[in-house]
Amino acid sequence: MITHDLVILGTGPAGMAAATMALEHGITPVVIDEQPAAGGQIYRALERTPVRDRQILGEDYWSGESLIKGLKDPQIDYRPATTVWQLTRQREIGLLHDDKAEMICARHIILATGAMERPMPIPGWTLPGVMTAGSGQILLKSAGAVPQAPVVLAGCGPLLLLLATQYLRAGVEIAAILDTTPRDRYRAALKHVPGALRNASTLLKGVGLLRELRRAGVRHIKGVSALRAEGSGQLERVLWKQQGDDNWQTLETPTLLLHQGVIPNTQITRAVDCHHEWDEQQLAWKPRLDEWLGTDIPGIAVAGDGGGIVGAKAAGMQGQLAGLGAALALGKLTLENSTQRAQPIRKALARDTAIRPFLDVLYRPAKQWRLPDDDTLACRCEEVTGGEVRRMAEMGCRGPNQTKSFTRCGMGPCQGRMCGITVSELLADANQQSVEETGYYRLRPPFKPITLGQLAKAAEEG
Amino acid sequence: MSRRVVVVGAGFHGCSAALRLSNQGYEVTVIDKAYAGRHASGVNAGGVRRLGRHPAEIPLAIAAWERWQNMTSIVGDDCGFRPVGQIKVAESDNDMAILTERERQVHNLGFHHEKLINRDELRKRLPALAGHCPGGLACDGDGFANPYRTVTAWRREAERQGACFREGIEITGIEPKGNGWRLSGGEEHFDADLLVNCAGAWAGELCKWLGEPVPLTAEAPMLMITERLSPFLGTVVGATSRPLSFKQFENGTVLIGGGVRGVVDTVRHVAETRLDGLSENADTVVSLFPFMKEARIMRTWAGVEAVMQDHIPVIGLSSQHDNVIHAFGFSAHGYQLGPITGEIVADLAMEREPKLPITPFSIQRFQTPCPE
Numbered sequence: 098m099i100t101h102d103l104v105i106l107g108t109g110p111a112g113m114a115a116a117t118m119a120l121e122h123g124i125t126p127v128v129i130d131e132q133p134a135a136g137g138q139i140y141r142a143l144e145r146t147p148v149r150d151r152q153i154l155g156e157d158y159w160s161g162e163s164l165i166k167g168l169k170d171p172q173i174d175y176r177p178a179t180t181v182w183q184l185t186r187q188r189e190i191g192l193l194h195d196d197k198a199e200m201i202c203a204r205h206i207i208l209a210t211g212a213m214e215r216p217m218p219i220p221g222w223t224l225p226g227v228m229t230a231g232s233g234q235i236l237l238k239s240a241g242a243v244p245q246a247p248v249v250l251a252g253c254g255p256l257l258l259l260l261a262t263q264y265l266r267a268g269v270e271i272a273a274i275l276d277t278t279p280r281d282r283y284r285a286a287l288k289h290v291p292g293a294l295r296n297a298s299t300l301l302k303g304v305g306l307l308r309e310l311r312r313a314g315v316r317h318i319k320g321v322s323a324l325r326a327e328g329s330g331q332l333e334r335v336l337w338k339q340q341g342d343d344n345w346q347t348l349e350t351p352t353l354l355l356h357q358g359v360i361p362n363t364q365i366t367r368a369v370d371c372h373h374e375w376d377e378q379q380l381a382w383k384p385r386l387d388e389w390l391g392t393d394i395p396g397i398a399v400a401g402d403g404g405g406i407v408g409a410k411a412a413g414m415q416g417q418l419a420g421l422g423a424a425l426a427l428g429k430l431t432l433e434n435s436t437q438r439a440q441p442i443r444k445a446l447a448r449d450t451a452i453r454p455f456l457d458v459l460y461r462p463a464k465q466w467r468l469p470d471d472d473t474l475a476c477r478c479e480e481v482t483g484g485e486v487r488r489m490a491e492m493g494c495r496g497p498n499q500t501k502s503f504t505r506c507g508m509g510p511c512q513g514r515m516c517g518i519t520v521s522e523l524l525a526d527a528n529q530q531s532v533e534e535t536g537y538y539r540l541r542p543p544f545k546p547i548t549l550g551q552l553a554k555a556a557e558e559g
Numbered sequence: 560m561s562r563r564v565v566v567v568g569a570g571f572h573g574c575s576a577a578l579r580l581s582n583q584g585y586e587v588t589v590i591d592k593a594y595a596g597r598h599a600s601g602v603n604a605g606g607v608r609r610l611g612r613h614p615a616e617i618p619l620a621i622a623a624w625e626r627w628q629n630m631t632s633i634v635g636d637d638c639g640f641r642p643v644g645q646i647k648v649a650e651s652d653n654d655m656a657i658l659t660e661r662e663r664q665v666h667n668l669g670f671h672h673e674k675l676i677n678r679d680e681l682r683k684r685l686p687a688l689a690g691h692c693p694g695g696l697a698c699d700g701d702g703f704a705n706p707y708r709t710v711t712a713w714r715r716e717a718e719r720q721g722a723c724f725r726e727g728i729e730i731t732g733i734e735p736k737g738n739g740w741r742l743s744g745g746e747e748h749f750d751a752d753l754l755v756n757c758a759g760a761w762a763g764e765l766c767k768w769l770g771e772p773v774p775l776t777a778e779a780p781m782l783m784i785t786e787r788l789s790p791f792l793g794t795v796v797g798a799t800s801r802p803l804s805f806k807q808f809e810n811g812t813v814l815i816g817g818g819v820r821g822v823v824d825t826v827r828h829v830a831e832t833r834l835d836g837l838s839e840n841a842d843t844v845v846s847l848f849p850f851m852k853e854a855r856i857m858r859t860w861a862g863v864e865a866v867m868q869d870h871i872p873v874i875g876l877s878s879q880h881d882n883v884i885h886a887f888g889f890s891a892h893g894y895q896l897g898p899i900t901g902e903i904v905a906d907l908a909m910e911r912e913p914k915l916p917i918t919p920f921s922i923q924r925f926q927t928p929c930p931e
Contacts, residue, residue, distance in 0.1 A: 495594070
């Protein structure tokens with residue numbers, strides 16, 4: 098097994114910035130990415146997107162060009178279209194590329210595996226025609242494709258508004274935005290505005306998006322408190338209630354895009370059993386990290402949204418910090434030098450993330466968007482409903498590992514990625530215990546399915 | 560008269576002991592450092608197997624098999640038991656000779672549950688099997704069940720009978736008190752007239768404290784499971800000279816295991832999988848069922864299990880104390896025996912002669928000084 102100094106997983110802003118920073122300090126990193134093109138989700142398919150009108154995806158998207166240029170330095174061993182299916186606490190990494198499995202080892206690892214969308218299990222969320230805003234955006238970026246119009250966007254969070262404006266610019270008809278931000282949230286978030294002003298540019302961008310949507314006359318329905326998708330075999334209509342009104346309102350639509358913010362993708366940090374904590378502010382699990390973004394496992398660090406949601410720009414800064422941390426760990430920098438070098442980055446990071454408390458309060462997803470009702474699926478792969486999970490709690494299941502044997506919840510092809518947070522929260526709620534006490538799935542390799550044939554071959558290569 | 564019992568370990572055997580002792584009116588507390596079924600009992604391959612048992616275990620396995628038939632009447636749940644049969648496949652003529660000898664040996668002991676089958680019969684039972692296999696040894700009525708569901712069913716029945724389960728408490732000390740024992744765990748003390756050691760991989764520690772050390776190692780049998788495949792296999796399949804246990808569940812997923820070992824992390828009390836063992840296992844599967852090459856593995860895992868030097872469990876009274884009963888070290892094949900462990904423990908607690916022959920499992924076997 099070949100041992101490398103530094104292996105970085107992911108080519109979003111965090112992974113790319115980490116690679117460049119490491120290279121600057123004499124480390125030639127291996128950068129692994131599942132996608133065929135660099136950029137992560139935020140700069141997805143930047144080099145090959147058919148959407149050439151730069152105005153549609155916006156300036157923030159195209160700002161990823163310089164990071165990607167940095168990644169393409171010939172000294173960086175960049176391996177696209179490569180899946181990581183295993184990672185051990187001894188920093189052995191199982192890779193799969195072109196049907197070939199292999200193991201490599203690293204002295205230091207930076208996980209820059211980013212965020213995923215929070216599931217929004219409303220009734221009907223599994224109907225064809227219902228998808229997440231994030232997947233809508235991926236289609237747009239990587240294929241220039243838009244779903245069947247008119248579209249309805251429902252939920253809350255910056256990505257939802259961004260996608261709405263991108264659709265608007267691309268000429269997609271938007272039937273409505275159903276905004277689930279509770280009305281009292283605006284007042285609660287107000288007290289965080291002074292702090293958020295430290296990152297006024299992001300705040301202003303948000304205001305700009307809202308203004309653009311308003312000017313275009315997009316129907317923006319606020320205070321949505323209940324939502325369901327209906328149709329026979331295919332989405333036909335969306336129904337909703339507004340706060341203070343007990344009547345259902347209806348809109349016919351072939352496409353519903355749901356969004357309830359993003360959460361750290363902790364699949365890999367969970368699988369190696371890093372210490373995780375429940376972030377009550379962001380309502381999500383995140384690994385516990387030290388000042389160089391190191392986990393409690395020696396030689397494994399996390400940069401970017403995978404360690405707690407910070408946004409693309411801050412993710413890049415964290416990537417730089419993690420790169421310095423790697424240089425420190427590998428003896429390329431003294432503590433003094435790395436500390437000095439990190440200081441301006443930390444300052445910029447603090448300024449950039451000053452907007453988080455405001456966003457976290459404003460877009461904190463309400464309970465009805467996080468916990469499916471008894472008839473709605475929690476686990477899509479194995480088709481387990483919220484009601485079944487609640488019954489497991491009644492039977493005495495205190496945590497999600499105990500429900501697995503009874504319901505197969507979380508044991509399908511997505512390995513619990515989609516339902517993990519939902520099931521933890523459902524069980525916590527039903528058992529009247531904290532999410533922290535309830536815990537999370539024990540995750541098992543392979544992170545991504547590998548065939549028996551590929552695995553059998555890995556032994557020969559061994 | 561000893562009435563208060565502390566069972567250390569809430570695995571299947573601990574739950575079984577708790578149920579049977581509660582039945583007899585004992586006041587039972589089961590203490591587990593994690594939760595019921597956390598390790599080997601809850602995450603094993605679920606094989607319900609008399610096939611290939613050590614001769615000393617055959618009477619126990621047969622008695623246990625009868626309990627498996629009546630599981631619902633014992634604990635109110637069939638525990639997912641499916642008597643689909645088990646077959647140990649011969650991959651060569653040499654394997655066939657081994658199986659033939661095995662069948663003869665079992666017959667000579669007076670048992671007839673293992674039957675040699677020829678190539679044609681094997682093909683009939685396992686149409687998906689590769690052509691080179693000359694035969695096998697079959698045991699009809701064996702099968703598989705759902706491990707965690709089993710532990711839960713037994714635990715719940717034990718609770719209904721009055722047993723109290725205390726999870727998340729690690730026993731850190733044990734001292735004699737009066738005619739019994741005082742165990743310390745967390746901030747608490749537990750007093751017992753009778754102590755039952757069902758601590759699995761952690762049972763050796765207890766034995767050390769009790770002054771009767773045993774050659775026990777914690778091992779980590781690994782398992783992997785595939786995506787759902789169309790039904791192609793009814794029976795549980797094993798190999799003769801390579802580790803393999805192979806079964807397809809009703810939902811289509813295929814479970815692969817059979818003894819390849821991972822690594823036990825003794826600090827974190829968990830088991831981790833190792834690539835080389837899994838690869839070896841994958842290789843075995845692909846050579847027996849070539850079409851499985853394309854099947855995708857969804858999950859791999861390992862459980863912590865107590866393995867004795869001689870690969871049979873310790874079941875019986877302590878050699879040092881008349882108020883300690885051991886039932887541990889089932890060496891990665893204890894799941895099927897779970898239902899009768901409790902009955903044996905209850906017999907011993909009541910100072911009755913156990914209905915099953917347990918002399919071979921005495922802890923004393925490790926205390927006879929053997930010439931090196």
